[in-house]
Amino acid sequence: MSLSIPEWEYLGVIVAGLILWILGRVRPNWVSPFGDLIARIMHHRNTRIAIVVVWWWLGWHFFTF
């Protein structure tokens, strides 16, 4: 299976994200758990609005086009 350069990049980001997520669970003194990070950034209403807009746009972009 041959992947294009962007596909390798996306795959690399997904794998790195998975590693970070697992590290957050098994080594919370190295990297904070992902849930803690989300709770931290969702503390401010301004950030909450921005994140919800981006999340909603992803749905709009993928489901309505």
Next chain:
Amino acid sequence: MVYVAIFHFMRESWVDAAIFTIGSLLVIADWKKWFRWEMPERPKLSKTPVLLAILLASSILFFSERGGWQDTVLLLALAPIALFMVYYRDHGPKPSSTKLMNRTRWLWLTLATILCVSELFAYIWANAFKDDESYPTISIIVNPVLESPYGRGIFLLVWMLIGVGLIQPWRKK
């Protein structure tokens, strides 16, 4: 968000540009306190209505055609609900920023930036060389999955679970 809106204006994707412009205006309006209305308490929902909503939304996408009016109505209905769910007043003191949290934030931010830059360059090269097979954006990769009703239903489930995870409607505090 303003940069993303400008980017979408430049590529003449008017709906995306409008969404990010409205999003930017909402953030600015909140920052400048243009809205007088305040929601003191964080709205909470039990698991049953959230799970029913996910099931209903997945069914709509499963049985409708992609890009049909049902999808548009569903998405337009979800937008104000999601915004309402996060529009509560901030509670408690700002959490202190520890070294660990800063490191975590930078790591995730780096990954997100790499993803965005990869996507941006794939888009630029695909347009420059008229070849989106060698330089596929994420949309190009995901499109075949979304053409199938099963793919759409599963994708919606994942998307909504991410939304529920972000909003956390049943969190106590």
